Amino acid sequence: MEDIKPEETKVEEQKDEENKVCPEKLEEAKLKAKYPLLGNKPGGSDLLRKRLQKGPKYFDSGDYNMAKAKIKNKQLPAAQTEKTEITGDHIPTPQDLPQRKPSLVASKLAG
Amino acid sequence: MAGAGGGGNDVQWCFSQVKGAIDDDVAEADIISTVEFNHSGELLATGDKGGRVVIFQQEIENKSQQQCRSEYNVYSTFQSHEPEFDYLKSLEIEEKINKIRWLPQKNAAQFLLSTNDKTIKLWKISERDKRPEGYNLKEEDGRYRDAATITTLQVPVFRPMDLMVEASPRRVFANGHTYHINSISVNSDNETYLSADDLRINMWHLEITDRSFNIVDIKPANMEELTEVITAAEFHPHQCNTFVYSSSKGTIRLCDMRASALCDKHSKLFEEPEDPSNRSFFSEIISSISDVKFSHNGRYMMTRDYLSVKIWDLNMENRPVETYQVHEYLRSKLCSLYENDCIFDKFECCWNGNDSVVMTGSYNNFFRMLDRSQRRDVTLEASRESCKPRQVLKPRRVCAGGKRKKDEISVDSLDFNKKILHTAWHPQENIIAVATTNNLYIFQEKVN
Numbered sequence: 001m002e003d004i005k006p007e008e009t010k011v012e013e014q015k016d017e018e019n020k021v022c023p024e025k026l027e028e029a030k031l032k033a034k035y036p037l038l039g040n041k042p043g044g045s046d047l048l049r050k051r052l053q054k055g056p057k058y059f060d061s062g063d064y065n066m067a068k069a070k071i072k073n074k075q076l077p078a079a080q081t082e083k084t085e086i087t088g089d090h091i092p093t094p095q096d097l098p099q100r101k102p103s104l105v106a107s108k109l110a111g
Numbered sequence: 112m113a114g115a116g117g118g119g120n121d122v123q124w125c126f127s128q129v130k131g132a133i134d135d136d137v138a139e140a141d142i143i144s145t146v147e148f149n150h151s152g153e154l155l156a157t158g159d160k161g162g163r164v165v166i167f168q169q170e171i172e173n174k175s176q177q178q179c180r181s182e183y184n185v186y187s188t189f190q191s192h193e194p195e196f197d198y199l200k201s202l203e204i205e206e207k208i209n210k211i212r213w214l215p216q217k218n219a220a221q222f223l224l225s226t227n228d229k230t231i232k233l234w235k236i237s238e239r240d241k242r243p244e245g246y247n248l249k250e251e252d253g254r255y256r257d258a259a260t261i262t263t264l265q266v267p268v269f270r271p272m273d274l275m276v277e278a279s280p281r282r283v284f285a286n287g288h289t290y291h292i293n294s295i296s297v298n299s300d301n302e303t304y305l306s307a308d309d310l311r312i313n314m315w316h317l318e319i320t321d322r323s324f325n326i327v328d329i330k331p332a333n334m335e336e337l338t339e340v341i342t343a344a345e346f347h348p349h350q351c352n353t354f355v356y357s358s359s360k361g362t363i364r365l366c367d368m369r370a371s372a373l374c375d376k377h378s379k380l381f382e383e384p385e386d387p388s389n390r391s392f393f394s395e396i397i398s399s400i401s402d403v404k405f406s407h408n409g410r411y412m413m414t415r416d417y418l419s420v421k422i423w424d425l426n427m428e429n430r431p432v433e434t435y436q437v438h439e440y441l442r443s444k445l446c447s448l449y450e451n452d453c454i455f456d457k458f459e460c461c462w463n464g465n466d467s468v469v470m471t472g473s474y475n476n477f478f479r480m481l482d483r484s485q486r487r488d489v490t491l492e493a494s495r496e497s498c499k500p501r502q503v504l505k506p507r508r509v510c511a512g513g514k515r516k517k518d519e520i521s522v523d524s525l526d527f528n529k530k531i532l533h534t535a536w537h538p539q540e541n542i543i544a545v546a547t548t549n550n551l552y553i554f555q556e557k558v559n
Contacts, residue, residue: 027391051309107163111132
């Protein structure tokens with residue numbers, strides 16, 4: 001064990017020199033220090049496959065629609081009250097009903 | 112009319128307009144995802160994450176003057192794509208507009224292709240400035256008349272009305288892609304276009320929606336062997352048989368469709384040899400090409416990877432003819448940029464009208480103008496603080512290390528949430544459109 005120490009310091013010195021020239025390697029060392037389990041193939045299958053399937057996976061369309069409804073509810077509580085006023089009292093005409101997707105707002109770039 | 116579209120650093124850029132909300136709380140739908148001028152530069156289209164397209168039209172102040180100001184005002188806006196659910200994979204299909212490409216104008220109407228991850232649509236934008244009046248069988252509001260009340264006959268006539276711009280979807284090119292579409296490109300033959308996803312490229316005819324030809328397929332038989340994906344593709348501006356596609360490994364392949372029906376074998380492979388001693392964990396990730404664009408003259412192509420812009424001569428495959436550092440100071444920040452995912456940001460790039468200057472975005476709402484002819488570069492900022500009419504943009508400098516000079520900003524102070532991924536240059540004039548997260552800035556050459 002004691003024999004290895006002087007060699008170790010030599011290797012470290014070499015690395016330091018390299019790192020002075022190459023900031024990338026310094027950054028790599030930082031990353032490996034934080035995540036020691038990180039594999040050596042960054043561009044490999046795992047990363048690419050994650051890229052090929054982007055976005056959360058839903059259990060089924062019901063799950064998806066519930067998730068969407070939750071977001072809509074958060075954004076536009078006003079639209080919901082409209083609905084409760086219209087239906088139940090009288091037969092609605094097409095003009096009375098709110099648009100199918102009340103959350104489709106015009107782009108602010110056009111404003 | 113303002114100059115030939117040349118000049119990077121003799122040109123002084125000044126603020127012209129900014130579109131979008133001022134508030135800092137950005138709704139996700141408002142995030143701009145693509146910007147594109149049409150072939151004449153008269154129209155400027157933007158797409159956003161909410162699936163909407165907004166088209167601005169150039170209005171010139173004083174046409175008689177040699178150099179004059181112009182303004183872009185809203186011309187049309189419509190919902191291009193809506194969110195969908197892929198039942199087979201239980202995944203959402205985002206409505207975000209990935210790309211817009213204009214078709215060259217053939218008649219009074221304008222046409223553009225817009226695409227999200229899965230579906231490409233051809234939109235027709237037409238003007239209506241007169242309407243027929245004086246129908247015999249209908250009232251003015253459209254209700255049908257009681258036939259018994261009609262006693263006379265009149266000839267309907269066209270009367271002028273307030274200009275109405277209508278957008279209608281003319282074709283929907285669906286179900287052509289299993290993976291996410293990253294590029295579309297209209298062919299110079301004006302009849303076909305290509306669409307590229309992570310693993311495949313298809314060629315479509317603009318009139319035919321139920322069929323497309325697969326021209327590139329890099330999907331391995333065993334997905335475990337996947338090593339690279341397609342990141343961008345474009346048709347050559349003049350040669351209708353030629354197209355290029357870039358990869359996540361930093362290579363560009365040029366393909367000739369005359370060689371075979373399936374262009375899996377490239378005609379040319381553009382790759383810069385890497386210095387193996389410099390290789391690190393990040394090398395492949397930062398070499399991934401996020402955008403490829405042919406020059407207008409068709410002799411060069413430009414690629415954008417994470418830290419640089421490279422200009423390639425189509426006749427030389429073994430290395431680029433020019434390399435420009437966009438933000439080299441980020442090389443010593445790669446660890447944190449990997450952790451916050453910024454290292455995967457896809458920056459685009461564009462040429463000016465005469466191919467003498469190229470432009471690309473960076474962080475902190477900075478963008479870079481790289482003058483090829485004069486070998487100079489400048490960093491400018493799209494900011495609400497430089498929004499006085501015709502205010503000249505001041506060059507920005509980033510201090511990479513050591514003592515920070517006055518007016519410089521240090522790397523650690525850069526806002527990595529303010530990224531300029533999408534920029535566009537007017538095809539003839541020195542007018543540029545720069546998209547920050549949710550605002551569109553228009554800058555023009557300083558006019559005396």
